[in-house]
Amino acid sequence: MKIGIMVCSQTGNTLSVVEAIKEKLNSRGLEAVIEKVEPQGEAGPGSRNIQLKSAPDVTDYDKLIFAGPVNAFSLAPAMKLYMSNLPTLEGKDVALLVTKGLKFNWTGGNKAIAQMKKYCTDRRADIAGTGIIVWSSKTLKEDIEFIASEISEIF
Numbered sequence: 276m277k278i279g280i281m282v283c284s285q286t287g288n289t290l291s292v293v294e295a296i297k298e299k300l301n302s303r304g305l306e307a308v309i310e311k312v313e314p315q316g317e318a319g320p321g322s323r324n325i326q327l328k329s330a331p332d333v334t335d336y337d338k339l340i341f342a343g344p345v346n347a348f349s350l351a352p353a354m355k356l357y358m359s360n361l362p363t364l365e366g367k368d369v370a371l372l373v374t375k376g377l378k379f380n381w382t383g384g385n386k387a388i389a390q391m392k393k394y395c396t397d398r399r400a401d402i403a404g405t406g407i408i409v410w411s412s413k414t415l416k417e418d419i420e421f422i423a424s425e426i427s428e429i430f
């Protein structure tokens with residue numbers, strides 16, 4: 276079984292969380308690969324005509340983790356573009372993760388997860404779990420540890 280971790284990370288926060296998840300998966304003897312979703316140039320909330328320089332292929336993976344940041348109360352545009360062009364995910368279990376700066380999940384976290392869920396369920400994936408990490412949390416380290424354990428144990 277091969278687990279693909281598809282991550283979009285502008286400043287490294289989300290990447291650091293998926294690295295913790297990958298470590299936990301590997302320590303349980305599971306094969307997990309991190310693949311980066313990268314825009315060509317600027318891809319902020321106001322950017323037009325975003326293009327991806329890297330859009331990793333999901334077909335070889337049995338299970339997937341999609342992870343990205345919240346931008347302007349929504350999923351980051353590059354991750355939206357990537358997920359909106361995914362092929363079928365039928366038969367695959369997926370977990371979804373977002374990181375965000377603002378304290379409450381209603382400042383974009385819930386919406387970004389709902390957007391990711393829709394991209395996945397439209398493609399017939401089974402949603403196995405979700406997580407939101409708030410970067411300004413006083414217990415950030417523990418939060419990452421908790422979510423990394425939860426998500427890695429789903430698989």
Ligand SMILES: Cc1cc2nc3c(=O)[nH]c(=O)nc-3n(C[C@H](O)[C@H](O)[C@H](O)COP(=O)(O)O)c2cc1C
Nearest residue numbers: 284285286287288289344345346347348375376377
């Ligand atoms: C342009 C921009 C818009 C953002 N909008 C939000 C937002 O609406 N809500 C929020 O909680 N955090 C917001 N953030 C904070 C990021 O989601 C947060 O720093 C995240 O952890 C960055 O992840 P990354 O380092 O993987 O890119 C925004 C950051 C940027 C750069």
